[in-house]
Amino acid sequence: MEKSFDRATLEAVLTKRFFYVPSFSIYGGVAGLYDFGPIGAALQQNLINVWRQHFVVEEDMLEIEGAIITPAEVLKTSGHVEKFTDFMCKDSVTQEVFRADHLVEAVLEARLEADLTAQTANAEISAGSAKKNKATKPPVKLTEQQIAKYNEILAKIDNYNKQELADIITEHDIRNPATNNSVTPPNEFNLMFETSIGPAGNHKGYLRPETAQAQFVNFSRLLEFNNQKMPFASAMVGRSFRNEISPRSGLLRVREFNMAEVEHYVDPNDKSHKKFSEVANIKLNLLPANVQEKGSTQTVEISIGEAVSQKIIDNETLGYFLGRIYLYLVKVGIDTSRLRFRQHMSNEMAHYACDCWDAEIKNSYGWIECVGCADRSAYDLTVHSKKTKEKLCVRENLETPLVYDALVCNPNKKVFGPKFKQNAKIIQETLESLSQSELEKLKSELDTAGKINIDANNQTFEISSDLMTINLQTFKENVREYTPNVIEPSFGIGRILYSLIEHSFYLRPEAELRTVFKFNPTIAPFKVLILPLSNNDLFAPFLIDIARKLRNNGVPARVDDAASASIGRRYSRNDELGIPFAITVDFQTVSDKTITIRERDSTNQIRGSIEVILDLVADFIYGRNTWAKATETYQLVSSTSD
Amino acid sequence: MEKSFDRATLEAVLTKRFFYVPSFSIYGGVAGLYDFGPIGAALQQNLINVWRQHFVVEEDMLEIEGAIITPAEVLKTSGHVEKFTDFMCKDSVTQEVFRADHLVEAVLEARLEADLTAQTANAEISAGSAKKNKATKPPVKLTEQQIAKYNEILAKIDNYNKQELADIITEHDIRNPATNNSVTPPNEFNLMFETSIGPAGNHKGYLRPETAQAQFVNFSRLLEFNNQKMPFASAMVGRSFRNEISPRSGLLRVREFNMAEVEHYVDPNDKSHKKFSEVANIKLNLLPANVQEKGSTQTVEISIGEAVSQKIIDNETLGYFLGRIYLYLVKVGIDTSRLRFRQHMSNEMAHYACDCWDAEIKNSYGWIECVGCADRSAYDLTVHSKKTKEKLCVRENLETPLVYDALVCNPNKKVFGPKFKQNAKIIQETLESLSQSELEKLKSELDTAGKINIDANNQTFEISSDLMTINLQTFKENVREYTPNVIEPSFGIGRILYSLIEHSFYLRPEAELRTVFKFNPTIAPFKVLILPLSNNDLFAPFLIDIARKLRNNGVPARVDDAASASIGRRYSRNDELGIPFAITVDFQTVSDKTITIRERDSTNQIRGSIEVILDLVADFIYGRNTWAKATETYQLVSSTSD
Structure with missing residues (x-):
């Protein structure tokens, strides 16, 4: 299939059937902006719905929804104003x-x-x-x-x-x-789009380039909502913006896109994951950094458990998420033979990341990064906390108090203050900021020479041993305070969508190379096509009844009763929309209230009462049954016209 | 309840439990921007999901997803650059x-x-x-x-x-x-946020102030997707932006908000609706324009059928949508005694509207417009078509051809062109743009005086009867071409959300005035609370099992196993999140595998096997059963501690 792939044919179908088109095309369009028609929009929405179920609900994540317009201060702190x-x-x-x-x-x-x-x-x-x-x-x-x-x-x-x-x-x-x-x-x-907030014109803002920052700045509220329990994750789905210099490659490099991001907050000293065993046996195609640095792109197929124990993947939490990403991509229909996980080399890492793996999906543009999974370390929480003076950290009661010795400076208050006057405070702050090894050096100097020099406030101050001592002191802590590390799986929904479209696209060899999209029932925009054999008036009440029953059950269905087209033509023009099942109303329906259901890829049909067939459809869609199993129970009938 | 309402108490709970907070609050916040925490985000998402089911799926609408960044040209045409x-x-x-x-x-x-x-x-x-x-x-x-x-x-x-x-x-x-x-x-x-598209800095864009325009500019593709059938509707859900001068009233006047809009395209000559009978008997509180113009705000309770036949509501399609809006608001939990439909007076109508009804919901800020339902007439399609020269219209084959007589100008080609030379074309265009009544006048002038004067291209041209005749001609048309009118129900999701929060909020009189939100099971962010009686290790496997079963069925659940709090305290702190049902694991669970389920508002409990109770929960959530009915089958048990 890969070899015979013809992108021009695909793109023609995508435009003709309004999957997506350049935005505002009657005005000439805008590079890098796309409007998604009913099929494209539903595909994206279904990708997001499955994502929510797979990550937010199944993993108990705290999904939030933040503002798109972001004040410049926030993105200065995060590094985007300087480095994005x-x-x-x-x-x-x-x-x-x-x-x-x-x-x-x-x-x-x-x-x-x-x-x-x-x-x-x-x-x-x-x-x-x-x-x-x-x-x-x-x-x-x-x-x-x-x-x-x-x-x-x-x-x-x-x-x-x-x-x-x-x-x-x-x-x-x-x-x-x-x-x-x-x-x-x-x-x-x-690459950020700039705007101005409020009428005065002096409050600069940007359209968010990612959904991560709104999660970080709310960290303390999220931790509290989680009853102070660690580890946990927040999540956000939404539009982000990048003012690309030259958008290209269709949906792969655009100026406005949907992304879905998880920020998983974890103790830097313990990156184990309690559900790790659930993914340990999954085998992934990995392309580690050291392989690439030797100039090779040879992947290795290895279980996640093995990769973590060999330290190819750094830790269980990172491994767990790579496994969950894999399972998500399988669930929506990505061809795993065209999926690999590539580790970033050190020189290509984003400014905030300390390790990163990309889920890359192969399509006709090459291997495309569709999901990133970065260890952002404590970078973001640290910089926001430092800038705003708000603590963004975890306080953990220690069962066994932590007892340790440390060097501290003890100024002789009676003489230190009067001697340094207005500089006393800045000198003390400078001393307090010193590391233990620096203090060790100072202590030995003070003990030997009886004085030390301290640079503060652009001056040098001499401190003699009568003004201050440096002593070892014992500390006991009942609470451990730490800034969590963040593991961030970040999904480009549009890129996954485009790859899925390519992986789902085929030309039916036995039928004049008509286009089919083999979307699975979970992802398919319309689940069921309903069509009458002809425009005979006898069929109309059955169409209305079936359509109503499906819709009341929340099953998106499409009726194609255009009398002018043959039933074969109607089957195939709806195969182009990737509709997995087609229900046909014919003269037998009128006499015995049975209908046929046709499966898109095999084009096989079975017949049953309206009730039986509609139950079967629901079972297919909610994953309780498959077509293959159903054909063991029900006999295939010959197609009217396919 | 209305009288005792205390907004300060409500707001304190909303902030404490992270329903929503000012965006970027650790940076001091930004007026008019809000971040929605797990509860607020899920409430919004559920409002949108119900909306999609109620409108897009049940009404067979074509939902699309358009770009937020909109080129200035588009919004100039729509009138927003000048009038918004x-x-x-x-x-x-x-x-x-x-x-x-x-x-x-x-x-x-x-x-x-x-x-x-x-x-x-x-x-x-x-x-x-x-x-x-x-x-x-x-x-x-x-x-x-x-x-x-x-x-x-x-x-x-x-x-x-x-x-x-x-x-x-x-x-x-x-x-x-x-x-x-x-x-x-x-x-x-x-009120539009301005930005610049692309690196050159000369392509001005705005953040969309509504989701409507991207639907209008795609009209022809939508009509084609709908197999050229009229009437039909498109829909879009998404973020819109208004750079308010002074944002206030919490979620009611913000700079960034979710909206959901339907554009229903209808033949201007036939605004009947085939499903009108389904809403005709619904009674609404209407506040028509003529009542307000008399200085009164007295509503009239009247069925939609009656209101349309009395022409209080202009046509069936408008009436049908008012009915569907009503049913949606009921479904999500709006108190209908605080709901009215107010017609716009002519002087307050938006620049594009020719009739408009607002669904207004009463909350502590007064009567607030939460849904608008405007007849935009052919305004938008006409202006975009005129500007881009792209036809945005419907072509309808006529069963009986339309035959009519009309006056036309017939220049005598041999002399007309040579006489007016380079001006001939503009003169002819001017003549073609004249109305029938103007032509009638010209004809009589030409017949009487033998010449007429035509102003074109800033000059006056004399046309004598030898150069041109004006004659009655018979036309026969097999195709009718028309620009549809647009009926637009437009939903402010944030305003509905805030009103719903107020309508759902109460203080439990019998329990120290603890806060409860009575969200219905469809809308509630978490459907089930799972909690152990105490932190005894025996309970843990049951919690894990129940949580796993619920999540695999896609039921969002929250575990509260914080050992330090009493079970009564835990019930009530989760009542504050509006969780409708609570499952408790106690010592009896360990011995006989039964659990209790508590209903939030009655605080009553029933007991059953894990399987029975989990099935019951699914029935409640998917609307297949109610608590009231279940208590007829299962006996109430005494609460452990409530």
């Missing part, structure tokens, strides 16, 4: 804008292609057929060294910093291919 | 910003209060107790005329235009109460 950027350069004459790495990629790929053409052309010239190449780019021969260099740059394209990209652009004379003008050196472009 | 504004004025010294009508309201209400105080003070002075008034505003006596005038202004406050507000501010010397400075004359402030 791509590099942009401009055509030096027309001012056309490019994402720098994409431009380099496009130009070098074109040169490599032109070289190939040149080679072919040479071959063809010698074969006497040079004319063919007129329409394509002029062939340009490259040296062996150039080819090797270009391929090396393309392999590392995600990892260059600003200066490196600037050097590549200069060294390899990268220009705007459309105008042949030179381009400006790359500059950071922040 | 409030009036703002500024303190002339401090530049503090006010919404003009809110400022007038606040100042006049304060003056009326100060007058009341003055009257009370006079009474108290004569009674010898003048000291009491020191803390309040100085009493200022008003004249009878002033009191009457102020009350009149307050009554009409929503209807003043810019000039009228400016006049009121001058005439009544409205100042910033905090500084006593004068304020600037009011100016339009556009």
